[in-house]
Amino acid sequence: MPLLEIENLSVDFETRSGLFRAVDGVSLSVDPREIVSIVGESGSGKSVSMLAIMGLLPPTARVSASKMRFEGVDMLTLSPRERRRVIGKDVSMIFQEPMTSLNPCFTVGFQIGETLKTHLGLGRAERKARSIELLSLVGIPEPERRLAAFPHQLSGGMSQRVMIAMAIACSPKLLIADEPTTALDVTIQAQILDLLLKLRDERGMALVLITHDMGVVAETAERVIVQYAGRQVEEAKTADLFRDPHHPYTAALLAALPERATADLLPSIPGMVPGQFNRPPGCLFEPRCAHAFDLCRTTPPVKAPAELGRALCHTPLVEGRPVSPKVPA
Template sequence: MSLLDIRNLSVAFGARKKPFRAVENVNLTVEHGEIVGIVGESGSGKSVTMMAMMGLLEKQGRVSADTLQFDGHDMLTLSARERRKIIGKDIAMIFQDPMSCLNPSYTVGRQIMEVLALHQGLKGAALRDRAIELMTLVEIPDPARRLEAYPHQLSGGMSQRVAIAMAIACKPKLLIADEPTTALDVTIQAQIMELLVNLQKTQGMALILITHDLAVVAEIAHKAVVMYAGQIAEVSAVPAIFRRPHHPYTQALLKSIPEHSKGTERLFTLPGIVPGQFDRPIGCLLAPRCPYVQQQCSAQRPELTVTDNYAVRCYFPLNASGQP
């Protein structure tokens, strides 16, 4: 049994008569100990998909799915109390901006210890010792003293390490890292990514990495999921997806990497923009921008076709030469 199994997940916002589907019919599986990279433009539904799975969008949006299972638990039927026993313990998430997820009114030590007290029932000296152990694990220097620091007294990199310590406090089975290095300097980004990979290996947890950085996915992920306009465009193993993309959008993402545009005046780009709430085409959502568009593409929306080696949402998948 897969650790995470999602079938036909959709998330709608706005009025019921004219809803905006930020996520549409997403299928995703994550195995125990697997690293999955989810890539795509801003607004493609990467973060919303994971937040919906965790039950964090109940007040903002409407979530529906055929299957939403984690480690044998049906996340659709769990009560709020039952879900709280899983979220933060077996499933944890690291958000983009560490300063937005740390409470400025409390010391970082208190915030780490709150997680431990809630999910593991630790008290007294054992609680403090475990908090120090976690801060040591994420390589925060002088952890005993840093327990008394407030978030504003820490750098961005240190704040992100505190957020990671909180996320791994209960040894989760699944860690979701939502662009964990976006707000950090380049040198710090590399340190945080190395830390996450080391923690994933030593603790044996599955890791979902939401990112714009294809190089990071190529280096650490076992599987890549490409999203476009709220849908999954392609799922394939790494590094196979980099050698032979099957969806035109995946191909365009890879072509946009600066190394592929050496000797040219401009980076490669697709014409047009991602469809919004009021301009979504009837057919394939990429059809207005796709260089290989055909009549069928504009008339009917394709389904995600699954093969032994990959899954692709396209009527005319690309062949080994990069053509449909």
């Protein structure tokens, strides 16, 4: 049984101009101990999808789904109190900006201890001992002294490690890492990724990794989901996706990797992800796609068969060439 099952997740935001759909029909399943990566440009709905699962979207958001289950429990029917028993304990999240995710008014020890008190009911002495253990686990030197430090006294890499310590404090079964290496130098990025993989191996937790860095995906993920403009456009095992991407957007992302570039200038994808007021009537990627034709401009695509990565495209690519799918999913 999958640890997490999401089907047809959609998120709408109320704006002055009406509802804006930021996430449209996203489905996701994660097995125990599995590492799944969600990739795409900024504005693709990656973070919003996971924040919807965590219940951390603002009141202007409207979340709907055909299914949202964790360990077989229907999360759509849970009361707020019942949901809080799961979120933060069995399902935890590392947020994108460590420097702004930590409360500047409280010490590191207080913030980690608050998690332990809320979800595990530990006493003061137990919280301190566990906090020291957690800081040591994530590689922070002099952990006992760091308990008294405020966030502004920590570097970006150190703050990220504190966020990881808070996220794993209750030994979650599923950890969602939202751009865990953003704004960190290359050396620290490698250390953070190694730490997450080590924790997965030691604690048996599953990991959902949100990133736009295809290099990180290649090194860590077992399966990849590609999102564009709030929709899933391809899903495949990592090795298969890198060897033979089926959606033109996936192929364009991979072509922009420095190690794959053959010209003096890196390839780029023209244009930008469509927003609320410039969404094309047909395929959302059509204005930026080198393979678009008349049907793409007028008709939304349907998913291709599983062997073509369920690519959301009228003519998925096979070995770099567009072909028509034989049977829609």
